[in-house]
Amino acid sequence: MTTAVAGGLSLELMLKREGFVLDVQTALPARGITAVFGASGSGKTTLLRCVAGLETEAHGRVSLGETLWQDSERKLLVPTWQRRLGYVFQEASLFEHLDVRRNLEFGLNRLRIDRQAARGALDDAIDLLGIGSLLDRSTVNLSGGEKQRVAIARALVTQPKILLLDEPLASLDIARRKEILPWLERLHRELQIPVIYVTHSLDELARLADHVVMLDQGRVSASGNLQ
Numbered sequence: 001m002t003t004a005v006a007g008g009l010s011l012e013l014m015l016k017r018e019g020f021v022l023d024v025q026t027a028l029p030a031r032g033i034t035a036v037f038g039a040s041g042s043g044k045t046t047l048l049r050c051v052a053g054l055e056t057e058a059h060g061r062v063s064l065g066e067t068l069w070q071d072s073e074r075k076l077l078v079p080t081w082q083r084r085l086g087y088v089f090q091e092a093s094l095f096e097h098l099d100v101r102r103n104l105e106f107g108l109n110r111l112r113i114d115r116q117a118a119r120g121a122l123d124d125a126i127d128l129l130g131i132g133s134l135l136d137r138s139t140v141n142l143s144g145g146e147k148q149r150v151a152i153a154r155a156l157v158t159q160p161k162i163l164l165l166d167e168p169l170a171s172l173d174i175a176r177r178k179e180i181l182p183w184l185e186r187l188h189r190e191l192q193i194p195v196i197y198v199t200h201s202l203d204e205l206a207r208l209a210d211h212v213v214m215l216d217q218g219r220v221s222a223s224g225n226l227q
Contacts, residue, residue, distance in 0.1 A: 009162065009194060013050050013060040022046050022058070022218040029225075030065065032210030033188050033195045042215040044198045048164050051196065052087050053080040064161055086155030086163045090170045092147035094139040094154075101135040104154050118157075125153040128190060129183055144172045145179035152187070163195045169204065184208055 008030040015022040022043045028034045036044045050058045053069065056077065062070040069078045094103050104125065108118045126132050129149040139147060148168050155163060168184075169177045181204075187195070188208055199205060205212065205226075214222040 008065070009051065009196070010061070010063045011047075011051070013047070013058050013062065015046065015050060015055055015058040020218055022050070024215075024218075024220055026213055026220050026223055028194060028196070028213070029211050030194055031192070033197050033208050034211040034213060035205045035209035036196060036198045036213050036215060037200065037205055038215035038221075039200060041217075043218040044200075044215055045166055046218075047215065048087075048166050048196060048198055051162075052085060052164060053078060053083055067161070084159075084161040086152075086158060086160035088148070088151050088155050088163070088165045088168055090167045092139075092144075092151040094142075094147055094150060096138075096140050098139070099135070100131065100137055100139060100142070100150050103139060103150060104135075104157055106154070108157055121157045121159050125156040128156065128187065129153040143176055143179070145176040148172070148180055149183055156191075160193065162193055163191070165195060165197045167198050167200070169199075169201070181207065 009028040011024055011026050011028070013022060013024045020043070024043075024047060036047060038044050046055065049055045051062060058070075059072040060070065061068075061072070068076065069083055070076060095106065098106065104122055108122065126135070129152055131146070131149050131153055134142065134146060134150065139150065142150065152165070152168070169180065172180065185207060197204070197208060209226050211225050212223060213220055
């Protein structure tokens, strides 16, 4: 049994596949960036997908603060779309037929909040990621780093309770990584919700993480605070 962190993420998960078992019990802080670190195949992305509710065959318990998202004993599994989370993949996955502004506004369509609150969330995300000058541009013409900044902003406009980042720099070259890292550091300083950041980069771990969970063959080999 894990010891829950007030307002944080509590995980007790088991997922069995041929040749691989994810077996994780851990509690993560309610603020700051938690880096999930490990070699390829260690289960980092699988763990993130379990948090998001995308791995429906996983068993166990997932809670964020007082909100229970999964409890297999009670046969409870809240679907992904009902979890207040933002998820950013390795590839930005933007809608190419929409400009940047409409990509951002798309994330607001499913929210039941008033127009003023929606505009505030949108303006905050644009400012935080520094993408005001990109709003009228086609996403096709953006650099890799710009696309990821837009993807993170789109996740934030939904006002999530937690942000999940799955190796957001993995598909970028060195120049584009240098371009986006300062914005991720700003995200680290200013965002008031927990962030789970999957990476296998020691540089990203050192620059961004407050807390680390190290995975080895589907199990937690070490975890603790870095800051």
